[in-house]
Amino acid sequence: MDTNTSFKPLTVQPQEIESLSFDIITSEIGEHPFTPEQYKVVQRVIHASADFDLGRSLVFHRDAIEAGIAAIRAGKPVFADVQMIQSGISKPRIEKFGGRVEVYISDADVIAEAKKLNLTRAIVATRKAAAECPDGIFVIGNAPTALLELLRLIQTGEARPSLIVGMPVGFVSAAESKEELAKLIDGDVPFITNIGRKGGSPVSVAALNALSLLAEQQQA
Numbered sequence: 001m002d003t004n005t006s007f008k009p010l011t012v013q014p015q016e017i018e019s020l021s022f023d024i025i026t027s028e029i030g031e032h033p034f035t036p037e038q039y040k041v042v043q044r045v046i047h048a049s050a051d052f053d054l055g056r057s058l059v060f061h062r063d064a065i066e067a068g069i070a071a072i073r074a075g076k077p078v079f080a081d082v083q084m085i086q087s088g089i090s091k092p093r094i095e096k097f098g099g100r101v102e103v104y105i106s107d108a109d110v111i112a113e114a115k116k117l118n119l120t121r122a123i124v125a126t127r128k129a130a131a132e133c134p135d136g137i138f139v140i141g142n143a144p145t146a147l148l149e150l151l152r153l154i155q156t157g158e159a160r161p162s163l164i165v166g167m168p169v170g171f172v173s174a175a176e177s178k179e180e181l182a183k184l185i186d187g188d189v190p191f192i193t194n195i196g197r198k199g200g201s202p203v204s205v206a207a208l209n210a211l212s213l214l215a216e217q218q219q220a
Contacts, residue, residue, distance in 0.1 A: 048206035067190035071162035079129035088205035141204030167199035
């Protein structure tokens with residue numbers, strides 16, 4: 001077997017690799033409509049997905065960046081739809097402002113209620129989160145039913161999120177749920193979403209982590 005190769009692995013430090021990645025993203029993305037603060041989110045989403053189309057498809061409510069930073073700095077709880085998001089979020093940056101990251105989808109009461117009502121656990125978990133803190137930060141990267149339920153709760157006045165990061169991935173209701181969220185573009189609920197089927201936990205985490213970095217830098 002011929003094992004000769006011209007590839008030489010990088011041996012630089014992780015921060016250097018990240019910096020180099022961001023330089024590559026900036027050189028390849030070209031012209032874009034995002035503000036400098038929005039672009040920091042876009043850049044991290046592309047970094048997490050290696051998908052420029054996904055990054056370019058991001059939609060920002062006019063107050064998303066400012067409101068997201070303010071909510072993090074105010075210690076608003078972060079409610080995630082799945083454990084993967086909870087694991088990926090930089091909890092020390094959230095906790096330094098008094099916040100926390102919660103996910104209720106596997107709670108015994110949520111499982112029992114979902115079975116009783118014949119609903120998805122994501123719907124029941126969203127109801128539980130909204131009842132606990134209607135103005136929390138909601139990060140949804142996996143379950144379109146969670147996002148649709150949150151939008152229903154907003155309509156009924158049971159929820160008024162400080163920020164929604166809504167980027168569920170999938171083929172059933174994912175694109176449609178984000179289209180519904182995007183209809184709030186002229187409303188008072190700040191959000192970050194994207195267009196189409198793409199999305200997922202890693203890019204939702206990347207978006208919130210970008211905001212927590214901005215919140216931390218604002219403190220300096």
